[in-house]
Amino acid sequence: MQDMTHNEELKEIGYTIFPGFLDKHFINRLSKDLDVWIDYASDVRRKTGLGDVMEGVAHHVMGKDDSMADLVRMLPFDEVFREYFDGPYILNSFGGLKHVKGLSGDYTHVSNFHRDVRTYSSNLTLLINVLIMLEDFTVPNGATRVIPCSHKVEERPDDEELLARSKYLTGKAGTVVLFDSNLWHAASPNKSGETRRALTLTYSRPFIKPQMDYCKLVGNNFSSDPNVMQVIGFRSRIPQNHMDWYQPFEGRFYYLDQG
Numbered sequence: 001m002q003d004m005t006h007n008e009e010l011k012e013i014g015y016t017i018f019p020g021f022l023d024k025h026f027i028n029r030l031s032k033d034l035d036v037w038i039d040y041a042s043d044v045r046r047k048t049g050l051g052d053v054m055e056g057v058a059h060h061v062m063g064k065d066d067s068m069a070d071l072v073r074m075l076p077f078d079e080v081f082r083e084y085f086d087g088p089y090i091l092n093s094f095g096g097l098k099h100v101k102g103l104s105g106d107y108t109h110v111s112n113f114h115r116d117v118r119t120y121s122s123n124l125t126l127l128i129n130v131l132i133m134l135e136d137f138t139v140p141n142g143a144t145r146v147i148p149c150s151h152k153v154e155e156r157p158d159d160e161e162l163l164a165r166s167k168y169l170t171g172k173a174g175t176v177v178l179f180d181s182n183l184w185h186a187a188s189p190n191k192s193g194e195t196r197r198a199l200t201l202t203y204s205r206p207f208i209k210p211q212m213d214y215c216k217l218v219g220n221n222f223s224s225d226p227n228v229m230q231v232i233g234f235r236s237r238i239p240q241n242h243m244d245w246y247q248p249f250e251g252r253f254y255y256l257d258q259g
């Protein structure tokens with residue numbers, strides 16, 4: 001893999017690793033903020049009647065001026081994504097997870113082998129995953145497992161193959177893994193008792209509906225950088241009424257280059 005570019009690795013093997021991508025100080029901020037988001041998400045779930053489900057998980061950690069917002073404003077991997085999608089892209093989802101011993105219960109989704117895109121598309125890349133290690137990922141604390149090259153085949157590998165071909169993604173805190181969302185992957189069981197936090201983001205082509213209306217959630221003043229606003233979905237919004245639709249070019253909700 002030495003002489004392949006990150007995009008070649010993504011294409012051929014389905015994933016690519018960036019060791020030491022984030023520094024310790026920023027990782028600490030992200031970890032602290034993730035815990036705040038996890039408590040907030042639990043409160044919301046209780047309020048809406050979902051109860052004590054999805055323990056340790058927070059979805060859509062956006063809407064506050066914290067390190068999560070800073071991370072999105074950094075436009076991480078901008079060059080890789082532009083090449084991967086062959087043009088502009090948007091944030092599709094942004095969540096975080098505190099993987100602890102015995103995590104399963106009601107939220108087994110991540111610990112079973114799965115794909116994060118429900119429509120299989122081998123040639124047209126629709127979605128890419130970003131996995132950020134906020135703690136060292138080790139085999140005992142439940143490092144993510146991936147099946148190299150499984151993004152190239154539509155069918156799910158059988159259970160035997162999944163176990164035989166899976167590779168652990170171990171690494172130091174601050175390591176980031178990008179993977180094609182067609183790649184089969186899973187969090188492995190945490191047997192160590194150490195908490196293993198991670199952030200999981202997905203980015204997509206702009207014509208794919210994001211999991212949350214991030215543009216509305218963060219507001220139009222999120223950034224003065226048009227490239228950041230692009231990623232938030234500002235140039236691929238859905239008009240809400242006829243006034244929105246009939247706008248001069250500069251006021252369009254959905255721009256021509258968004259696919």
Ligand SMILES: O=C(O)CCC(=O)C(=O)O
Pocket residue numbers: 097099110111116142143144145185186187188198200
């Ligand atoms: O936490 C992990 O190891 C895997 C996360 C995952 O499967 C996902 O975000 O889809």
